[in-house]
Amino acid sequence: MSGASSGRSTPIPEDAPPSAQSISSARKQVRAQQKHRMFPTVEYAARVSHFDPRSEYSDFRGFFVLFWIGLAIMVITTMLRNIKDTGYPLRHQMFDLLTTKTWELGLSDGAMVLSTGISVPFQMLCRRSKGWLRWENLGMPLQSIFQLGWLVLWVNWPFILNWTWTAQVFFTLHTLVLLMKMHSYAFYNGHLSTTEHRLSALDNPESASTAAAVRYPSSNTQLNEVDKAVEDKKNEDEKEILTQIREDLALELVSPLGQVTYPKNLSMLNYIDYILCPTLCYELEYPRTSTINWMELFYKTLAVFGCIFLLTLISEEFIVPVLRESAVRLEGIESWSDMGLILGETISQLLFPFMMTFLICFLVIFEYVLGAFAEITCFADRHFYSDWWNSSDW
Structure with missing residues (x-):
């Protein structure tokens, strides 16, 4: 699933078409160095989370431990108070809310995930098509219509079945996540299929378009740099232009790590791997760890259930009573x-519990849930959060 290879490649025959030679050359170039791609994507790298003890942000570790000590004191105090008032350490209203129709929720969620897999055979169909079903023709509109219908169906599903508000929130958020993953997979592979079609057409340059390959500017590209690149291409002769176009198109079909080439990624196994990977942006290949750290996976899984317990406790003890009384x-x-x-x-009474809820939700999603899936899939890039609030990307 990771696209790993033995490191050896099949030699290209001398009489191979120019498109095949370009792809072979592109694979070697990508392995040698990273280049600016036509369609810039997230730059994945093997790195640990800020909360990992191996992180360079280890000075933050003390505050992190202090945060959990404070939560432990809160839990113990709350349980002792409940024992004094009711004879039981915990209340059960929120727990009953969370366990209502869980089987129905699980089956519906599984069906929703499976329904996104339609994108895989559809992308295969778009690639093999030689006419109206190509991605640049009707492929993109059909995929967009499917995504719209898919979204309308699953957003309304929890309300049709009259689920609890907790189930509705979870299912709606998961629906939006899967929509973004499906969209990224379909449109990026659609872009690659168009690129492959154009590269193959250049085997007969007399009848193929020789327009320059469009390079989408990355977030740190200045407009004058784009204009200069266009001007430079105008000064090249026809043969150099054709060679450059082939190189640009072939480079786009090769993964950033140089091990996977489109369309070898078009398989259900690759799609399942992508669905499990903790990322919303599809890429032909991701950096991977060599093995699964089972103890780390155990700790992450345990932390997920621990955070859910804390969220339930905070809601039960510090949010619901205040709202009921008001x-x-x-x-x-x-x-x-x-x-x-x-x-x-x-509002003043709810500020602190809401702040704690926000912090724990952040932890359980970006650190523990995504971290657990990263461990399962050997996904090496554990940096799931950045300074998105001051992002300068376009």
């Missing part, structure tokens, strides 16, 4: 000043 107090209030006072008091 709703009762607002029923008999007619004065706007009293209403504003109650709302202000309620």
Whole structure:
């Protein structure tokens, strides 16, 4: 699934068509050095999470440990108070809410994941088509229509089955994640199929288009650099232009690590691997670790359930009672000043539990859930979060 090879490649015959020779040359170039691709994607690299003890941000580790110590004190205090008041360490209202119709939720979620796999045979069909079903013709509109219908169906599904709000939130978020993954897979492979068709057409340059390959500017590319590149191409002779076009197109069909070439990635096994990988951006190949660290996977899985327990406890003890009490107090209030006072008091009481909920949700998603799937798939890039709030990407 990782696209690993023995490191040897089959020699290209001397009479091979120019497109095959270009792809072979591109594979060697990519292995030798990274080049600016026509369609820039996320640059994946083998790196650890900021919360990993091996991270260069290890100075942050003390605050991280202090955070968990504070949560442990909160849990112990809450359980002791519940034992004093009710005789039981925990309440059960939120737990009952989370366990309602779980089998129905699981089966529906599995069906939703399986339905995204339609993109794989459709991409194969677009690649093999020689007419109207090509990606640049009707392939892209048909995929877009399918995605729209798919989104409408699954967004409404939890409401049709009358699930609890917790199940609705989970299912809707997972729907959006799968939509983005499916869109990235379909449109990137569609772009590659168009690229392959054009490269093959250049085997007969007399009847093929010799327009320059469009290079999409990356986030750090200045407009004057794009204009200069276009001007430089105008000064090249026809033979050099044709060679450059072949090189650009062939380079696009090779993975950044140089081990996988389109269309060898078009398989259900590759798609399953991509669905499990903790990324929303499809790429022909990702950096991988050599083995699965089973202890790390165990800790990540345990942390997921631990965080869910903490989220449930915080909601049960510090959010739901405040909302319930404020709703009762607002029923008999007619004065706007009293209403504003109650709302202000309620919001102030909810600020801290909401902040804790936000932090734990961030941890459980970006550190533990994605980290567990990264361990399962040997996905080497564990840097799932960056300074997205000051992003300069276009």
